[in-house]
Amino acid sequence: VAPAIAGGRPQGERKKMIRSRSARLVAVVAGLAALSLAAAACSSSSTTTSKSSSSALTASAPGITKTSILIGSHQPLTGIAAPGYSEIAPSSNAYFQYVNAHGGIYGRKIIYKYLNDQYNPSITSTVVHQLILQDNVYAIFNGLGTPTHLAVAPFINSEHVPDVFVASGCECWNSPSTLPDTFGWQLDYVREGKILGQYVAQHFKGKKIGFFYQDDEFGMDGIKGLSYEIPKKQIVAKESYDPTNIKIGPQIAALKAAGAQVVIAFSVPAFTALMKLTMVGLKYNPQLVVSDVGSDPITLAGLLASFAKSKTAGFGNALTQGIITDGYLPSTYEKSNSWIKLWTKIYDQYVAKLKYPLDGNVLYGFATAYTFVQAMFKAGRNPTRQDLINAINAGLPQNVAVAPYAYSSTDHNGITGAYIGVIKNGELVPTTGVYVTTDSPTSPITLLSTPQPPAPASGIPSP
Amino acid sequence: MTTPTPPAPQARPLSDQVEIGQRTAAWPWLSKSTLLRHVAFAIVGAIVLYVISISLGAYRDYQMAEVAASVVAVAGLTVLIGLSGQISIGNGAFMAVGGYVAALLFMHLHWPLEAIIVVATLAAALVGAVFGVAAARLRGPYLAGATLMLAVALPFFATRFTSVLGGDQGLGFFITQPAFLGVNFTLSRWQAWLTCGWGLLALLLLANLVRSRVGRTWRAIRDDEVAAALAGINVARTQILAFTVSAAAAGLGGVLLAIVVGTVSPSLFTLSLSIQLLTAAVLGGLGSLAGAIWGGVLLVLVPTYLQDVVVSHGFASQATSSSIPIVAYGVVLIVVMLVFPRGIQGGLVSLAGPFIRRGDDSAPVETSWRRRSPAADRKEKGRR
Numbered sequence: 001v002a003p004a005i006a007g008g009r010p011q012g013e014r015k016k017m018i019r020s021r022s023a024r025l026v027a028v029v030a031g032l033a034a035l036s037l038a039a040a041a042c043s044s045s046s047t048t049t050s051k052s053s054s055s056a057l058t059a060s061a062p063g064i065t066k067t068s069i070l071i072g073s074h075q076p077l078t079g080i081a082a083p084g085y086s087e088i089a090p091s092s093n094a095y096f097q098y099v100n101a102h103g104g105i106y107g108r109k110i111i112y113k114y115l116n117d118q119y120n121p122s123i124t125s126t127v128v129h130q131l132i133l134q135d136n137v138y139a140i141f142n143g144l145g146t147p148t149h150l151a152v153a154p155f156i157n158s159e160h161v162p163d164v165f166v167a168s169g170c171e172c173w174n175s176p177s178t179l180p181d182t183f184g185w186q187l188d189y190v191r192e193g194k195i196l197g198q199y200v201a202q203h204f205k206g207k208k209i210g211f212f213y214q215d216d217e218f219g220m221d222g223i224k225g226l227s228y229e230i231p232k233k234q235i236v237a238k239e240s241y242d243p244t245n246i247k248i249g250p251q252i253a254a255l256k257a258a259g260a261q262v263v264i265a266f267s268v269p270a271f272t273a274l275m276k277l278t279m280v281g282l283k284y285n286p287q288l289v290v291s292d293v294g295s296d297p298i299t300l301a302g303l304l305a306s307f308a309k310s311k312t313a314g315f316g317n318a319l320t321q322g323i324i325t326d327g328y329l330p331s332t333y334e335k336s337n338s339w340i341k342l343w344t345k346i347y348d349q350y351v352a353k354l355k356y357p358l359d360g361n362v363l364y365g366f367a368t369a370y371t372f373v374q375a376m377f378k379a380g381r382n383p384t385r386q387d388l389i390n391a392i393n394a395g396l397p398q399n400v401a402v403a404p405y406a407y408s409s410t411d412h413n414g415i416t417g418a419y420i421g422v423i424k425n426g427e428l429v430p431t432t433g434v435y436v437t438t439d440s441p442t443s444p445i446t447l448l449s450t451p452q453p454p455a456p457a458s459g460i461p462s463p
Numbered sequence: 464m465t466t467p468t469p470p471a472p473q474a475r476p477l478s479d480q481v482e483i484g485q486r487t488a489a490w491p492w493l494s495k496s497t498l499l500r501h502v503a504f505a506i507v508g509a510i511v512l513y514v515i516s517i518s519l520g521a522y523r524d525y526q527m528a529e530v531a532a533s534v535v536a537v538a539g540l541t542v543l544i545g546l547s548g549q550i551s552i553g554n555g556a557f558m559a560v561g562g563y564v565a566a567l568l569f570m571h572l573h574w575p576l577e578a579i580i581v582v583a584t585l586a587a588a589l590v591g592a593v594f595g596v597a598a599a600r601l602r603g604p605y606l607a608g609a610t611l612m613l614a615v616a617l618p619f620f621a622t623r624f625t626s627v628l629g630g631d632q633g634l635g636f637f638i639t640q641p642a643f644l645g646v647n648f649t650l651s652r653w654q655a656w657l658t659c660g661w662g663l664l665a666l667l668l669l670a671n672l673v674r675s676r677v678g679r680t681w682r683a684i685r686d687d688e689v690a691a692a693l694a695g696i697n698v699a700r701t702q703i704l705a706f707t708v709s710a711a712a713a714g715l716g717g718v719l720l721a722i723v724v725g726t727v728s729p730s731l732f733t734l735s736l737s738i739q740l741l742t743a744a745v746l747g748g749l750g751s752l753a754g755a756i757w758g759g760v761l762l763v764l765v766p767t768y769l770q771d772v773v774v775s776h777g778f779a780s781q782a783t784s785s786s787i788p789i790v791a792y793g794v795v796l797i798v799v800m801l802v803f804p805r806g807i808q809g810g811l812v813s814l815a816g817p818f819i820r821r822g823d824d825s826a827p828v829e830t831s832w833r834r835r836s837p838a839a840d841r842k843e844k845g846r847r
Binding site (some may be wrong): 225 | 484497511520521525529619622630631633635637639650652720723724725726728730731733736766770774788789
C-alpha cells in the first residue's frame, strides 16, 4: 500500500522534481518501480481477497480515499440520554483505533466523526445533514435513539447513504421496502419480550404477573412480545411510565395492590432504579425481570447509589441482586470467553483512560464497531456505498453476539436471540442457553444448538 | 396622568392625524407606497436568496432552510413583544401546533403541501386566539408565567395521545423535491426555496401589518394602555389580535421547521426552543423584523459553528468537553448583549445613525421609539 501513497506526493514537490530532464527520468523510473511494488503487494494479498484484489486502492465512494474511510454518527453526548449512552461512541472509536493500528480495512484507516445531538431530533437532523452534505461521510454508523434516528432515516435513504446498525431496538429499522439502506443491529424488543415471556411462563407457573413499561415504541414492542407468551389470566396489572415524569409511586403501588409476585420491566436504567427504590420504600419485594437495555448491573448500581444518596460500598449491588434479565452479548462474568478477553485487552489499552467502567455500554460500542469492520471487509477493497448494502443483505456471519444475525435482502433486523441470566454481585450470570426466535406471534422459541464462534486471535474480523 | 395637562392629549392625536393623513390618503390601513416598498424589498431579498442557494453547497442550502424557519418564528415573537408589549415564553408550543397539524394532514389526508402549510398556520392562529383571550387579562410576569405553562404542558399531549400523535418518537413529515426539477436538483435546495419563499411571504405580510393601522394601535397599547383606550382603541381585542398573529407566525415557523427536520416530536418543541426564540428576538433587536432575521441567523449558525470548532480541535471525544459549544453559545449571548444592549439591529442602527437619519419616513416606524435620545427620555419624564 505504501507505494501507492508515495505516488500521491504534493504538487509542488512533483513540479520541482520534473524541472530538469534527468530528474524527469528518475521520476519515471521511480514511478515504474512504485507500480511494480504496488502490483507485487497486491498479488501477495490476492490469495485471501476477492476478484478486485489486483486493483489499487481508489477513492471508490464519497468518504473513501486511498488511505481512509470517513463515517459519521449522531450521539447523545450531553442531555437526558447521555448517562451511560455517551460511552458508546468513544468505545466504538477505541475499537476503530485498534483496527487502524493493526492494518486498517484493506490498509485504509477508519475516521469516526460522531456529533452530539443531545437526543433532540432537530439537532439530529442538523448534524446528519452536516455529516452527509458537508463532510461527505461514506456511511452513518450506529446513530443512537428511536425518535432521533426516525427523524433522519428517510433523508439518509434519499441520499442513498448506508445507514448501518442503528443503536435502537425499534422494529422500524426492519423496513427494506421503504428504508432499503437502513439496518438494525441489537436484539429487537419484540423478540426480547418473547424470550423473557417464555422463561417467566415456564418458571413462574400460576404466579401473578405485573408489567411495568415505558409508554413508547420500546415498551409497547416489549409488551407485545411478552403477551405472545404469557397466559392472559396470569397478568394482573399493566402499568406504564412516561420517561419525562419521575413520579412513579402510583404505578408501583398499583402493582403491589394487584398482588403481582413477578414484575417484568421494559424500562431504561434510570427508571429501573427508580422502580426498585420505590418498591423498597413500599416494602414490596416481587421477583424482578428486567429487559437488557434497563438492566446493565454497573449502570444500575451507580444510579441506585446516586438516587438514594448512599455512599455505602455495595449498596447498589445489594439492590440489584437476583434481578432476572437477558443478554445478547457475552457477559463480563465469563472471564474465559474469548470475546470478553479481547474486549478487556482493548478496554485496557484505549478506554480505561476515558475513566468509563467496563460496562454494557462499552461492550456495545466495541461490538457494533466490530460488526461494521466485518461488513466493510465483506464489501470489498474498493467499495461503493451500494457494495456495503449488498454485503449486509447477503448476510453476515455470527460474530460478537451469542445468536446469529437475521440480515437478508428482506430482513434488516440484527441479532435474533439471547440467553437468560441473573444479576449476582454486580455481574450478569447467564443461567440458560441461547434462545432464538422471530418477531411473529406464533413462531417457536428454540434453544440454539451451535456455540458462538470464538473471537479471532488478531481481534480483527477476517474478510 | 394624575394631573390633567390639556395641551398634551390634544397635541398628540392631532399630530398623529396629520401623519396618517399625509401617508395614507387612499387606503386607511394599507398605504400604497408602503406595500410597493415592501414588495420591492421582498423581490430583492428573493433574488439574493436565489443566488445564495445556487452558488453555495448543499449543506449551506440546508442551513438556509433552517434559518428561514427560525426567522419566521422569531419574527412572530418580536412583533408581539416589541410592538404590542406582551411577552410570550410559549411560542414553541404554537410551533408544535403548526408542525403537528401539518404532519397529521400530510399523513392522513395527503393534501398538497401549500394547503397543508396554510391550514396548519391557521390552526396555530386559532389556538393563539383562544389563548390570547386569557393572555389579554394578564400583564408582565403573569403573562410570561402563563405562556411558560403552555410551553411546558403542550408537548405532553403527544405522549398522552400516543396513538394519534405518535408519542415520544413523533410523526414522520418527509417532503421530497418535486419530480419536475430533475434528478440532479438536491433536496436541500428545494427545502431552501420552499422555506425562504414562505418566509419572505410571512415577513412581507408582517411588515405591512406593522406599518398599518393595526401596527400603530399595537404600539399605542404598548406605550400606554390607558391613553390608547382613551383614544378609542379596544385594548383587549387588539392584544388578542397581536397574540393571534404571533401564534400564526410561530405555527408557520413550526411547519417549516418540521419540513426541514423531516419529523415532528415532543423533543423538537421543548421549553428550550421557546426560550431560544425569545433569546433570538432580544438578541436581534426587539420589535424589528430585520432584527428577527439577525436573531434567526444567530440561532442556527452560532451553535453549529461552535460545534465545528470544538470537533476540529478534537474536544468532542469526551462527554464533559462536548458541553463546550453550549457554554460558548452562552458567552456569545452575553457579549452581544453587553456590546449591543438593544440587540444587533438596534446596535447597527445607532452605529449607522448619522448616515441614515435623513428622515423617519423610510425607516420602520417601530425604531422611532427605540432610537429616542436620552434627552427625549428626560423630556418625557418631565412631562409625566
